[in-house]
Every structure is written in structure tokens, then in C-alpha cells.
Amino acid sequence: MIKRVDRLVAFSVFGSLVAVWLVLTGFDAVTHFLTQLGRVGKNGYTLTNAAVFVLVTTPRRAYEMFIFAAVIGGLMGLGGLAATGELTALRAAGMSRLRIAASATGVIAVLVLGVVILGETAAPWGDQMAQAMQLRMKAGDIGATGSGLWARDGDRIINARGTMVRQVGDHDTVQLADVRVFTFTADGQVSRFDWAKTADHDGHAWVLHDVRSTVLDGAGTHSSSTPSEQWNSSLNPQVLAQSVIQPQYLSMRDLRRNMDYLERNGESPGSYAVAFWARALYALNVLVLVLCAMPFAFGAMRSGGLGKRIFVGMLLAIGWYFLQKAMVNFGTVYGMPPLPANLLPAALLALVAWLYFRKHA
Numbered sequence: 218m219i220k221r222v223d224r225l226v227a228f229s230v231f232g233s234l235v236a237v238w239l240v241l242t243g244f245d246a247v248t249h250f251l252t253q254l255g256r257v258g259k260n261g262y263t264l265t266n267a268a269v270f271v272l273v274t275t276p277r278r279a280y281e282m283f284i285f286a287a288v289i290g291g292l293m294g295l296g297g298l299a300a301t302g303e304l305t306a307l308r309a310a311g312m313s314r315l316r317i318a319a320s321a322t323g324v325i326a327v328l329v330l331g332v333v334i335l336g337e338t339a340a341p342w343g344d345q346m347a348q349a350m351q352l353r354m355k356a357g358d359i360g361a362t363g364s365g366l367w368a369r370d371g372d373r374i375i376n377a378r379g380t381m382v383r384q385v386g387d388h389d390t391v392q393l394a395d396v397r398v399f400t401f402t403a404d405g406q407v408s409r410f411d412w413a414k415t416a417d418h419d420g421h422a423w424v425l426h427d428v429r430s431t432v433l434d435g436a437g438t439h440s441s442s443t444p445s446e447q448w449n450s451s452l453n454p455q456v457l458a459q460s461v462i463q464p465q466y467l468s469m470r471d472l473r474r475n476m477d478y479l480e481r482n483g484e485s486p487g488s489y490a491v492a493f494w495a496r497a498l499y500a501l502n503v504l505v506l507v508l509c510a511m512p513f514a515f516g517a518m519r520s521g522g523l524g525k526r527i528f529v530g531m532l533l534a535i536g537w538y539f540l541q542k543a544m545v546n547f548g549t550v551y552g553m554p555p556l557p558a559n560l561l562p563a564a565l566l567a568l569v570a571w572l573y574f575r576k577h578a
Contacts, residue, residue, distance in 0.1 A: 222307060226320035229297050234290025234325065241282040246271050249278075270350055273343035277466060280336040284503050287325050288510045288534045295321060295514035304514070315574040318511035325507050329500045336496065341468040366393070370450050374399045377416070381475055381489075391454055392417045394478065396425065398448075408433055418454040422447050464492035472496065490555040491545055498559050505563045506537050509570040512577075537562065 253267035295317070298304040307317060365378040379394035393416040400409035414427035425448045432439045464472060472493040476486040486493075513529045541562040548558025 222312065223320045223323070225303070226295070226298070226317060227324035230291050230294030230321045231324050231328075233293035233297065234286055234328070237290040237293065238279070238283060238286035241286055242275065242279045245278045245282060246275055249274070266350060270347050273346045276335050276339035276343050277341075280332055280340050283329070283332045284499075284506065285531070285534045287329070287503050287507050289531065291321050291325060291507050292510055292514055292529060295511065299514060308515075313574075314512070314515050314577050317515075318508055318574070321511060322504055322508050326500075326504055329503050332503075333500055336499065337468045337470075341466065341471065344466040365395070368452060370452060372401050372403075373450075374401070375450070375452070379475075379478075381478075406433075413448075416448060423450045423452065423454075424448060464488045465495065467492065469493060469496050487549075491549065491559070494555045494559040495541075495545075498563060502537075502541070502563050505566045505570065506534065509533070509566045512570075512573050515577075537566065540565075 250267060250271045253270055254264075256262050257264050257267055295304060298307075304317070308314075365376055366380055368375045376397040376399075377393035377395065378397075381392050381394065394414070396411075396413040396416045398409075398411040398413075399407055400411075402408045410431045410433075411425070412429045413425035416423055416425050418424075424445055426445045428443050428446055430441050430443075464475075467475075467489075472489050475489045476493060479486045479489065510529070510533050513533075541559070544561050545555070545558045547553065548555065
């Protein structure tokens with residue numbers, strides 16, 4: 218009987234959640250497609266490019282929208298059972314509110330596992346493809362591949378294996394890592410090769426750090442090293458900063474790699490650490506938020522008001538979103554580690570849900 222009840226609740230919640238998820242993701246995709254249409258015709262950007270851009274970023278949109286769909290879909294699923302009297306029958310049969318909520322949360326837990334995998338595979342890949350398209354549109358002589366950033370700068374070809382956004386003052390700037398600069402002669406021969414550990418823009422010019430240079434001429438090869446040197450390059454740092462994948466769109470593996478790199482160099486991981494723990498706690502946040510929303514399906518919502526459930530679900534999800542952002546920003550300003558700053562909103566919601574279900578056991 219318990220398994221049959223679980224299937225009843227699960228099917229009701231599953232159907233509502235998937236429907237809401239498709240609507241939210243589709244609406245967001247259409248909105249961004251209309252935005253992309255405004256760029257068609259500029260720098261060779263075509264309607265096909267706009268469609269591909271929206272298509273490859275759809276996994277990330279689905280990942281972001283799932284938490285809202287889970288809350289609204291969960292309330293609608295249980296609300297549907299309440300409208301037909303089945304929720305009342307389950308309560309009369311002796312099932313506690315916590316047991317019913319656990320059945321609803323269980324099916325969402327299965328779905329969130331797939332969403333997490335989506336967010337670590339297809340979503341980052343799609344965002345990298347989309348950013349490469351935007352980069353080519355803004356600067357035709359710059360491209361991004363699996364081997365990093367590539368650019369032509371006069372008689373030089375530049376390859377940066379890594380790109381990161383750093384906070385400098387009140388604005389973001391891009392830092393290139395593992396930089397290779399190939400200088401060619403007029404007949405296409407390599408005349409100089411420079412390797413630098415990092416390169417960043419100081420507001421006036423590019424500066425290479427930990428540089429090793431090799432010059433090739435008729436007398437042979439000549440190598441030299443220098444801690445830093447100015448780099449006369451026409452690369453636009455603003456274009457690069459806008460085209461680098463934002464930390465919240467990176468996979469946990471890429472975030473961890475950037476964090477390790479910054480920590481090895483004595484720098485704060487900053488936004489990368491915040492994004493990492495937000496991704497790591499994503500499943501927990503979804504499940505706790507859904508569990509906290511379930512009580513609304515038992516009280517005034519038992520009359521089956523669809524508009525009320527959607528309103529309550531949106532209000533709770535939006536409130537949680539701003540609470541989490543506020544706590545993370547508070548932690549960043551006052552030096553709170555990213556893990557507790559991201560964990561605290563979920564802990565507060567879990568406490569609220571526990572108090573409710575304990576009172577109405």
C-alpha cells in the first residue's frame with residue numbers, strides 16, 4: 218500500500234513538475250532568442266547563429282529553471298491531489314504530512330540527480346560554445362577552442378591555455394594563463410617564441426609575468442628570462458572579459474582548477490569559490506526548498522486553487538533566491554567562508570520545515 222501511495226504522489230508531482238519546467242525553460246529560451254535577433258546582421262551574425270546560440274545554452278537554462286519548477290510543480294502536484302480529495306483520503310488513512318511530503322520530495326530527488334549531471338556536462342559545454350560564438354562576433358581575429366584562446370595580433374599568433382576573470386577594484390578584468398606568443402617573419406617562419414605564466418592588463422598595457430623568450434636568427438637560438446615585461450598587444454581586455462565564461466556557468470571541475478591556481482599564487486579564489494559551493498550544494502538547496510514548500514499544499518491550498526499555488530511557489534522560490542544572494546554577498550563583504558555562506562540559507566529552511574512537520578506530526 219505504501220508503494221502504491223508513493224506512485225500516486227510521485228506521478229502527480231512528476232507530471233506537474235515537467236510541465237512547469239518545460240514552460241519556464243521554453244519561455245526563457247524564447248526571450249533570449251528575441252534578444253539574439255537584435256544582433257543578426259552584425260559582424261556576420263546570422264539567424265542560424267542566433268538559433269544555435271539559444272539551442273546550446275538551453276541545458277544551462279534548464280538547470281537554472283529546475284529549482285523554480287520543482288517548487289511550483291511540487292505544490293501543483295499535491296494541490297491536484299487535494300482538489301480531488303485524494304490528499305484528504307491519504308491523511309484520513311493515517312499518513313502523516315511528512316510522509317506525503319517525503320514521497321513528493323523523493324521523485325524530485327531522482328530528477329535532481331539528472332539535472333546535476335546535466336549541469337556538469339552539457340550545460341558548461343554549451344556555454345563555452347555560445348561564448349566562442351560571441352567572441353568571434355565581437356572580434357573576428359579571436360577564437361576559442363579546446364586548446365584555449367587563439368588570436369592573431371599583426372605578425373604574431375597568441376595562444377592562452379587558460380582565461381580567468383579577476384576582480385580589480387570595482388570592475389572585472391581578464392587574466393590569461395599559460396600564454397604562448399609566436400612571432401612570424403614575412404615569409405611565414407617563426408622568428409621568436411615567448412612563453413609567460415600569466416598576462417594581465419594594468420589599465421594601460423598588457424604585462425607578461427614569468428617570461429621565457431627564445432629568438433631564432435641566422436646565428437642560432439637565444440634564450441632569456443625575465444620576471445615581467447610590457448607586452449605591446451592590440452588584444453582588447455574589455456572584449457575578452459565579456460567573453461570569458463562566467464564562474465557560475467563553469468563545471469565544478471573547472472571551478473576547482475581555477476580555485477587551486479589562485480590559491481597556489483596566494484590569491485583569493487573569490488567568485489570561483491562562491492560559484493563552486495553554490496554548485497556543490499545545488500541538490501541540497503532544491504530538496505530543502507521543496508520540502509519547505511510542501512506545507513502550503515496541506516493548509517489553505519487544499520481547495521485546489523491553481524493561481525494560489527503558483528503564487529506561493531514563485532514567492533517562496535524568489536524569496537529563497539534573494540536570501541541566498543544576500544547571505545553570500547554578506548559573507549563576501551565580511552570575510553565569511555563561501556561554504557557556510559551558501560549553506561546557511563538551506564539550513565534555515567531545513568529548520569523551518571523541521572519545526573513545521575514536528576508540530577504537525
